[in-house]
Amino acid sequence: MNDFWTRMAGRGPGEVVVDGTVVGPGSLVRLRPRNRTDVFDLVLGGQVAVVESVEQDDEGALHVAVTLADDPGRDLGEARMPGHRFFYSAEEIEPLGEHEERPGGARVLVAGIGNVFLGDDGFGVEVARHLAAGPPVAGADVVDFGIRGMDLAYALQRAYAGVIFVDAAPRGHAPGTLTVLEPDLPGGPSPDGSLEGPLEGHGMDPVSVLRLARRMGRLPARVRVVCCEPVTVEEALFELSEPVRAMVEAAAGLVKSLVMEMIAENAGPGSRDPLPR
Known part of the structure; x- marks a missing residue:
């Protein structure tokens, strides 16, 4: 098993052309397995x-790594856990339109971020776990992304x-104060193909992650940050302060409202498509 994953984990070209359509990370495809007798592949067909x-194995063959669009454990696929991540050849996938919706309609990513070992900095993680x-x-x-900015x-x-x-973010308010921010989305690359300023692959503040995601090619059209004013994010306290912990449930309710708002906006006449690749 270890040898299999090693062979399948080689660096690939990043994108592949299927029936005249460029397919890469984030693309929606329909699975069309061919000449397979495994019952799992038969179930995944369609x-x-x-x-x-x-990705490219050590023999030069290309493999498209995918996760199911409606798999609630899709983040396990990103971690290369069997049963959540699958490999298909380019001939076994059917590209779907860039604007075709996933099963169940538009979806919103709720990302809990922060370092659970630094007191109130773990607020976002706790809210994600609560939800x-x-x-x-x-x-x-x-x-729960924790400090995995690249992921x-x-x-x-x-x-x-x-x-x-x-996330937890000091903004000068009383500890435990919740704030909703709508950050400015980073623009596209400059004429020389680069983005202004350095990019931190391990940065976990929302701005750094958004800039890195934009460099990689795609950003959601709607971005919100639910912030909680911390007592401290520097000491190794390993737990939330009382004022911040008391706001976990309220923040979870606020997140649910924002999810419904985003989905409604996406379905409305003024909805915006994701930024082009």
């Missing part, structure tokens, strides 16, 4: 999937209608 990467422990949030994928930037390459970051 399913809509999201391309995670295009995940309750009934599913309709139309949303709730993921979050990759996740933003999918066809999400919007993203909601949940």
Whole structure:
């Protein structure tokens, strides 16, 4: 098994052309397995999937790594866990339109971010865990990203209608104060093909992640940041302060409202498509 994953994890070209359509990370495809007798492949035939990467094995063959669009454990696929991540040849996938909706309609990514070892900095993670422990949030994928900024930037390459970051951020308010921000989205590359300013692949503040995601090619059209005023984010306290912990449930309710708002905006006449690749 280890040898298989090693062979399948080679660096690929990034994109592949299928029936005249460029397919890469974030592309929606329909699975059309050929000449396979495995019952799993027979079940997956016809399913809509999201391309995670295009990879090349040690023999030079290209493989499209995908996760199912409606798999609630899709983040496990990103972590290369069997049963959530699948490989198909270019001949076994059917590209779908860039604006074709996923099963169940438009979806929103709720990203809990922060370092749980630095006191209130773990607020976003706690809110994500609180949401995940309750009934599913309709139309949303709730993921605890922690400090995995690169993973979050990759996740933003999918066809999400919007993203909601949940984080702790000092803004000069009383501890526990919740604030909703709508950050300015970074623009496209400059004429020389680069973005202004340095890019931090390991940065986990929303602005750094958005800039990295934009460099990679795609941003959701709607972005909100739910902030909580911390008591401290520097000391190794390993738990939230009382004022911040008391706001976890309120923040979860606020996130649910924002999810519904984003989905409604996406369905309305003034909805915006994701930024072009």
